[in-house]
Amino acid sequence: MDSAIIGTWLAALLTLGIMSFLYKDNLYYKICEAIFIGISAGLWFITYFWDSLYRIAWIGVVHEGRYVLLGGVVLGVMMLMRLFGKIGWIARWPLAFIVGATAGLKMMVYFTTNAMAQIHGTVNDTMAAFGGSGLYDVVGRIVILIGTVTGLVYFYFSKEHKGLFGGVAKVGTWFLMITFGASFGYTVMSRMSLLLGRIDFLLTDWLKLVK
Amino acid sequence: MLALLRIAKLVVFISSSLFVISLLPTHSVHSQDASPSGSNLGPITVRAHDTDNDAGGSVTVEWDDPGYEKMSGFAGFLIWRTNTLTGTSDSVEVTPFGTHSYDDRSVSDDSTYSYLVAALVNSERVMSAPSMQVRSAKQWFDSRLTWVLILGLIICGAVIYFIESAKRGTKLFLRRIAGLEAIDEAVGRATEMGRPILFVAGIQDMDDVQTIAGLTILGSIARTVAEYDTKINMPVRASLVMTAARETIKHAYVTAGRPDAYNDDMVHYVTDEQFGFVAAVDGIMVRERPAACFFLGAFFAESLIMAETGNSIGAIQVAGTAMPAQLPFFVAACDYTLIGEELFAASAYLSGEPRQLGSLKGADVGKAIAMIVILVGVIATTIASAWNSESMLWIENLLRKMFSTG
Amino acid sequence: MKKFLPWIILVALIIVVALLPKPLEISPTVSVIVTVLLGLALTGVLVMTMRGHLIGRRTVFLFIGASLTLPFFMNFQMPIKVAPEVQELYDAIAKLPPGSKVLAAFDYDPPSAPELQPQAEAFMAYAFKHDLKVIIMGLWPQGPQQADMAIQKVLQQPAIRAKNIKYGVDYVNLGFQSGNEFVIQRMGSSFRGMFPRDIYNTDCDKIPILNGVDNFSNIDFVFNLSSGYPGTVEWVQIAVDRYGVKLGAGNTAVQAPSVYPYLSSHKLTGLAGGMSGAWQFEQATGEPGVASTYVLPQTFSHMVVIGFIIIGNVALFVGYRKSRQEGV
Numbered sequence: 001m002d003s004a005i006i007g008t009w010l011a012a013l014l015t016l017g018i019m020s021f022l023y024k025d026n027l028y029y030k031i032c033e034a035i036f037i038g039i040s041a042g043l044w045f046i047t048y049f050w051d052s053l054y055r056i057a058w059i060g061v062v063h064e065g066r067y068v069l070l071g072g073v074v075l076g077v078m079m080l081m082r083l084f085g086k087i088g089w090i091a092r093w094p095l096a097f098i099v100g101a102t103a104g105l106k107m108m109v110y111f112t113t114n115a116m117a118q119i120h121g122t123v124n125d126t127m128a129a130f131g132g133s134g135l136y137d138v139v140g141r142i143v144i145l146i147g148t149v150t151g152l153v154y155f156y157f158s159k160e161h162k163g164l165f166g167g168v169a170k171v172g173t174w175f176l177m178i179t180f181g182a183s184f185g186y187t188v189m190s191r192m193s194l195l196l197g198r199i200d201f202l203l204t205d206w207l208k209l210v211k
Numbered sequence: 212m213l214a215l216l217r218i219a220k221l222v223v224f225i226s227s228s229l230f231v232i233s234l235l236p237t238h239s240v241h242s243q244d245a246s247p248s249g250s251n252l253g254p255i256t257v258r259a260h261d262t263d264n265d266a267g268g269s270v271t272v273e274w275d276d277p278g279y280e281k282m283s284g285f286a287g288f289l290i291w292r293t294n295t296l297t298g299t300s301d302s303v304e305v306t307p308f309g310t311h312s313y314d315d316r317s318v319s320d321d322s323t324y325s326y327l328v329a330a331l332v333n334s335e336r337v338m339s340a341p342s343m344q345v346r347s348a349k350q351w352f353d354s355r356l357t358w359v360l361i362l363g364l365i366i367c368g369a370v371i372y373f374i375e376s377a378k379r380g381t382k383l384f385l386r387r388i389a390g391l392e393a394i395d396e397a398v399g400r401a402t403e404m405g406r407p408i409l410f411v412a413g414i415q416d417m418d419d420v421q422t423i424a425g426l427t428i429l430g431s432i433a434r435t436v437a438e439y440d441t442k443i444n445m446p447v448r449a450s451l452v453m454t455a456a457r458e459t460i461k462h463a464y465v466t467a468g469r470p471d472a473y474n475d476d477m478v479h480y481v482t483d484e485q486f487g488f489v490a491a492v493d494g495i496m497v498r499e500r501p502a503a504c505f506f507l508g509a510f511f512a513e514s515l516i517m518a519e520t521g522n523s524i525g526a527i528q529v530a531g532t533a534m535p536a537q538l539p540f541f542v543a544a545c546d547y548t549l550i551g552e553e554l555f556a557a558s559a560y561l562s563g564e565p566r567q568l569g570s571l572k573g574a575d576v577g578k579a580i581a582m583i584v585i586l587v588g589v590i591a592t593t594i595a596s597a598w599n600s601e602s603m604l605w606i607e608n609l610l611r612k613m614f615s616t617g
Numbered sequence: 618m619k620k621f622l623p624w625i626i627l628v629a630l631i632i633v634v635a636l637l638p639k640p641l642e643i644s645p646t647v648s649v650i651v652t653v654l655l656g657l658a659l660t661g662v663l664v665m666t667m668r669g670h671l672i673g674r675r676t677v678f679l680f681i682g683a684s685l686t687l688p689f690f691m692n693f694q695m696p697i698k699v700a701p702e703v704q705e706l707y708d709a710i711a712k713l714p715p716g717s718k719v720l721a722a723f724d725y726d727p728p729s730a731p732e733l734q735p736q737a738e739a740f741m742a743y744a745f746k747h748d749l750k751v752i753i754m755g756l757w758p759q760g761p762q763q764a765d766m767a768i769q770k771v772l773q774q775p776a777i778r779a780k781n782i783k784y785g786v787d788y789v790n791l792g793f794q795s796g797n798e799f800v801i802q803r804m805g806s807s808f809r810g811m812f813p814r815d816i817y818n819t820d821c822d823k824i825p826i827l828n829g830v831d832n833f834s835n836i837d838f839v840f841n842l843s844s845g846y847p848g849t850v851e852w853v854q855i856a857v858d859r860y861g862v863k864l865g866a867g868n869t870a871v872q873a874p875s876v877y878p879y880l881s882s883h884k885l886t887g888l889a890g891g892m893s894g895a896w897q898f899e900q901a902t903g904e905p906g907v908a909s910t911y912v913l914p915q916t917f918s919h920m921v922v923i924g925f926i927i928i929g930n931v932a933l934f935v936g937y938r939k940s941r942q943e944g945v
Contacts, residue, residue, distance in 0.1 A: 018490075022678045023623065025497045033490045040484030047758040052795045064813060082454050095417060095451065102418040105798060109854040111366075112359055112616045113884065117858070119581055120614035121882035123588035145589060152582050155552045158575045160386045176550065180539035183874045186891065187515070187539065190732065190870030192685065192918045193892035196911050197731025199685050210689045211640040266806065269834075316834045415846070485845075486728055511845045512728075512871050523674070535875050616858060 012206040015198055122148050147175040253277040255339035259326045267320045267349035273312040274328045274339065280308060284333035290315070291327040295344050305331070318347050358613040362580070370573025377565030383572055388557050390529065393547035394428070397503035397527045398435045406502035407442035408432070411492060411517065412456060413508020413532070414485060416449040421533050424558035425508035426452075426459050428531075431561040432505065433463030437472065444495060445478045448488045453480045489513035493520045506530040506545070507554060510537045518544035531557065584610060641690050648691035655684065655917075659924040666932045669939065677925060684921040688914040695912040697900045702880055706865045706887025707901035709838065710740070715748035717837040718830060722852065723753060723760030729844035729869050730763060735895040735908035736867040737767040737842055743902040745777045745787065750826050752836070754791040754812065756800055756847045761792050761816055785824045792816035797847040801855040805833050833860040844869040853879045867894060 017032030057076075060069045075094035082091040122144065153165065154172030161169040203210045255274050262269035272290055279285055286305075290313055293300040303315055318324055323344045329336040377383050401408045410432065412425035429445075436443050443460065447453045456478040464473035481491040493516065496504065504521040506514065507530065514530075514537040521528045522544045530541035531549030541548045549557050552574070559567035588610045595603035643651070659680070662672055699707075713719065721740065725733050741764075744751050755761040768788065771777055782788065791812040794800045803811045808830060814820055821827050829835055839862050843849040849866040853876075856862040863886055868876055870891025879885040889898040892915055895908035 021493070023675065025494075030494070033494055037482050037484075037487045037491050040487035041482040044483035044758075047793075048795070051758060051793050056795075059814075079451075091454070095455075098416075098418050098451075099423075101799075103420075105802065108359070108363070109798075109858070111363055112356070113854040113858050113879075115577070115581065116359060116362070116614045117616050117882050117884065118878055119584055120611070120616070121878070122585050123592070123610060123614070145585070149582055149585060152578050156575055156578055157385050157552075157556050157571055177542070179535075179874075180542055183536055184539035184543065186870045186874050187536070188922055189891050189893065189915065189919065190512070191515070192681075192915055192922075193732045193870065193911065194728065195681075196685055196892070196914055196918075199682075199914075200689070200731075200907070200911070203686070203689055207634055208639050209634070209637060209641045317829075512869075536871050 008205050012202055015202060146171070147179075151175055252279060255279070255328050255330060255337065257326055257328045257339045257342040259324070259342040259345040261345060261347050262314050262316075264350055264353040264355055267347055268318060269314050269316045270318050270324060270326075270345055270347050271312060271314050272326045272328065272342070276311060276330070279330035279332055279337060282332050286331040289329040289331055289336065291329060291338075292318075293325045293327075293341070295323045295325055297322070320347050320349070322346070356616070359616065362613070365580070366573060366577045369576035370570050372569075373572035374565050374569030377568045383568045385556060385560055385568070385571065388549070388553055388560055390531065390547045390549040390553060391557055391560060393527075393529050394432065394505070394557075395435070397505070397529050397546075398432060398439070398441065400527055401502035402439040402441045404502045407444050407499055408436060408503045408505065409492075409496060409499075409501040409521075409526070410443060410445045410505045411508070412445070412447065412452060413506075413510055414448045414488060414513065415509040417451040417455055419509045421509040421554060422452060424555050425531075426455055427558040427562045427564075427567070428505075428507050428554075429456060430459045430463055433460045434467055437464040437467035437469045440469070440472065443477050444499065444501065446481045446488070446492055446495060447478060448481060448483060448485070450480055453478050485511065485513055489516050492517050496520050496524055496526070500524050501526055504528045506532070506541065507549070508532065510534055515540035515544065521545075584614070642692060643690045645692055648693060651687055651691070652917075655680075655687070655921070659921065659928075663924075663928050663931060666928050667935060669935055671932055680921050680925070681918060684917040685914045688917045689910075691913060693913055695916060697896055697909070697912060699897045699901045700894075702888045702890075703894055703897040703901055704887075706867075706889055707898065709863065709865050709886045710743065710749075710840070710902075713747075713749055713837055716750065718750050718752060718826075718835060719744060720833075720836045720839045721751050721753045721764065722839065722841040722843075723755040723764040724757045724848045725763065725842055725844035725869070726757055726759040727763070731911075732869045732892050732895055733842045733844060733867055734763060734767060735906045736889055736898050737763065738771055738906050739895075739899045739902045739904040739908075740840055740867075741767050741788075742771045742774060742777060742904045745771065745780060745782050748787075751788040752791065752826065752830065753788065755793045756797060756851075758793045760842075761790050764790060785819075786826055789824050789826050790816040791821070798851040798855055801847075801851060802859075805856065805860045807832055833862045836862065839864045841866045843867070844872060848872065849876050849879075849885070853884045857884050867898065870894075 014032050014035065017028045018036070020026055021029045056069050057073045060066045061073065075097060078090050079094045080091075081087050081089075150168050150172035152172070154161075154169045154176065156169075159165055200210070255277065257272065257274045259270055259272045262271045274288065276288075285308070287308065288306045288310070290303045290306065291300060292303045292315065303317070304313055306313055315324075315326075323346045325344050326342045327338055327340075329338045373383060398408065410429055412429060413419065413422050415422050417423065433443065435441075445456055445460075447456060457475055460477055461470075461473050464470055481488050492513075495501075496517075497520065501521075501524075504517075504526045506517060506528070510517075510532050511534065514532070514534075518528060518530065518540055528545035529547045529549075530545040531554035532538060532541065533551045533554055535551070538548065538550055542550075552571075555567070556571055559571045588607065591603040591606040591610070594600050595607050662676070662680075665672065710719075721737075721744075723737065741751065743749075753761060753764045755764070772782060784790075791808075792815060794811050796803075796811075800811050808827070809821055812821060815824060833839075833856060839852065839856060841849050841852050841864060843852075843866060849864075849868055849872065852862075852864055852866070857864050864884075865887040866876065866885060867889040868891070870893075873888065873890030873894070876885065876888060876890075880888050889895060892908060892911055896912055899906050899908050
């Protein structure tokens with residue numbers, strides 16, 4: 001029997017097994033779930049072994065002579081000290097390095113791109129709106145302005161949400177909820193797309209009901 | 212007759228010679244300062260300097276066009292580079308119409324270069340005089356980001372100030388976070404029903420600040436769980452989170468005077484695969500039927516799957532994440548949601564740790580600056596464009612310059 | 618009998634499917650009848666809800682399943698209108714002259730393939746047809762493999778087969794590199810520092826397409842397909858902001874809303890979001906693919922979801938009324 005046919009049937013049966021959870025939890029689903037978890041754990045292990053450990057630690061250091069990578073290898077070994085009770089404290093150093101390095105990189109990156117550039121964009125866009133670029137644009141940009149400011153007020157923790165400040169924060173909450181609704185709609189599309197992909201596979205590749 | 216034939220031959224010879232001569236290309240090499248025949252244009256002036264605010268390896272070439280672009284037959288400017296150390300020359304680029312500068316990014320910091328710019332007009336090249344010799348170099352400070360530095364220092368300064376104030380014992384005011392009461396209620400309900408609590412600290416690793424916030428709240432929940440002898444089940448996706456979470460829960464049990472009740476299996480690694488992890492969490496929910504589910508950390512597409520399954524088993528669910536794309540699902544499917552920064556505020560509130568409290572207050576300073584700048588900027592722009600006010604225009608330009616990121 | 622009902626239904630379904638002609642296509646008339654029946658069924662559910670008979674979750678699943686499955690057999694053609702952000706993405710790619718070097722970052726895995734794989738195939742087909750040189754890499758382990766699958770599919774097209782596309786000359790796959798945004802940061806100064814060899818372990822110095830490609834300044838455009846972290850957000854924050862790279866992206870629908878602020882602040886040059894972005898991108902590039910066949914089922918499912926949102930809200934208000942009547 002062709003291995004492609006076996007693979008297709010296996011994939012189809014596993015798909016249906018996972019989908020059977022929609023009816024209720026059952027042995028068929030449990031078997032498929034266990035297979036999925038086991039294979040995914042194994043796949044990640046193999047990927048990290050070959051793409052990170054082998055490629056960097058062995059090929060990079062030993063064959064290509066990039067000794068700077070030894071630093072990373074040493075930190076990785078230190079992390080494994082977690083498994084040994086008495087010297088487990090050694091693992092805190094590489095952890096501190098990872099947290100610190102990521103914080104250092106992300107701090108300015110988030111500050112410039114997510115804070116300053118967005119403030120620049122909000123002020124800029126509203127400038128264009130008042131330059132007379134059409135009623136739709138003007139209303140849109142005013143909405144963005146109100147949403148941005150009231151949203152910031154909602155997330156301001158140094159003042160109790162009472163009185164006028166509380167009222168503005170309430171408007172911010174409404175903006176947030178409307179945004180969540182729009183985002184939810186986008187995600188419904190995403191979920192349907194993923195299900196569509198699976199149904200397409202079942203109908204086209206497995207059952208051959210669709211060309 | 213013979214004379215006529217000779218004259219005819221001569222005429223044919225002369226006319227065909229003239230015809231052949233007319234077909235010859237009229238390309239000629241001009242001296243450096245000469246212009247295409249028929250024009251009185253001056254020379255092209257070329258300036259070359261090290262490109263500002265870069266990491267080296269780049270020279271900026273600029274030139275003034277005395278009018279070659281307006282001539283018919285203009286095809287562009289050819290940039291010619293000479294490495295003065297090795298003596299080699301090559302053409303670098305032909306720039307299109309309207310361009311009077313070029314960043315040559317294929318130079319070495321170890322050499323000096325000289326540039327010539329030639330206007331290409333009707334297949335003639337009008338060369339400029341060579342520029343001064345220039346060497347590229349890296350700059351240690353990007354001057355375009357000066358305001359980023361200043362504002363960064365202001366906000367970091369505010370954070371440090373508030374952290375130090377908190378360390379000295381100053382009470383820092385934080386508004387009430389309504390979700391914290393829901394956390395206590397959820398733990399209480401699980402204890403009453405004698406069913407376990409499920410805690411998921413997100414699917415990211417320890418380098419994500421949301422995971423750290425989730426683990427801080429875990430510490431507070433674990434203390435309550437230890438006191439009431441409720442079971443806690445915490446599946447994790449990353450091994451580092453597993454070790455950190457085990458430490459957190461163990462510390463909580465020790466603090467509550469119940470070290471014997473702690474078990475390493477309370478926190479268990481499942482898989483790195485995103486949907487494999489959520490399949491396992493769903494399985495735990497459906498089989499163990501926890502009374503309370505906590506989803507506090509960074510989540511991605513699996514959030515709705517977990518929240519919906521928890522909803523279907525009737526568990527009380529409290530979620531918190533700073534991932535904007537996942538908040539809608541938690542808001543829809545959970546009993547209470549800590550939205551965005553409320554997760555960090557809850558973490559700071561529960562831990563009372565000066566660093567977390569101070570950071571939150573410092574971030575509030577940043578938010579206040581953002582609100583003021585946006586409002587002032589909009590008002591200034593409106594007045595500037597409506598009434599041509601110079602002072603408002605100055606404010607607008609200042610704000611634009613301050614918040615430009617390069 | 619009730620215990621065996623699911624098994625009986627399953628066996629009946631298997632028999633029906635086995636007996637159906639393959640491939641199955643229903644006529645436009647039958648398609649319209651099926652659509653009307655689906656609408657009537659939804660209306661029936663609405664009426665039942667208004668009368669206080671709430672339906673179970675399994676009924677909702679059945680409706681969703683039907684709305685996604687039945688349109689595969691229908692023969693309606695839905696018009697596709699290209700959104701401004703997708704047009705902007707296409708225009709940026711179309712402006713690239715032949716021979717331009719494009720870095721394609723494949724930052725997704727098989728679960729996101731239904732939305733992103735069609736975009737990958739459309740992009741690769743366009744790139745090969747217009748002589749763009751593509752350098753592939755990924756911050757997700759399975760990303761480069763997804764790229765390879767897209768390329769193998771696209772190379773089967775007769776127009777592209779005729780162009781005699783060569784690995785190493787027209788495209789190269791540098792593979793996956795761990796390190797998330799640190800990889801992008803490092804690539805800003807040196808590609809070789811992160812990718813000394815390609816996915817087949819060939820020295821990058823020996824690959825013709827990589828001659829003269831040292832860092833982002835030698836790249837004309839970056840096209841990122843992303844479904845999470847690390848992804849488009851990190852590419853914008855580091856590659857665009859620090860190195861001035863021109864970046865266009867295709868995202869899953871879950872991620873797209875969080876990336877829109879970058880579009881409006883002009884950090885991102887075009888965005889194809891989700892399945893709708895995929896079929897619009899196929900339309901814009903003139904490379905119709907599998908996403909274009911998903912338009913009808915997607916539309917049907919959205920109508921059913923909207924119907925159930927209305928039904929759910931009706932159920933909520935009926936519940937309020939009932940509890941008020943009972944004095945709770």
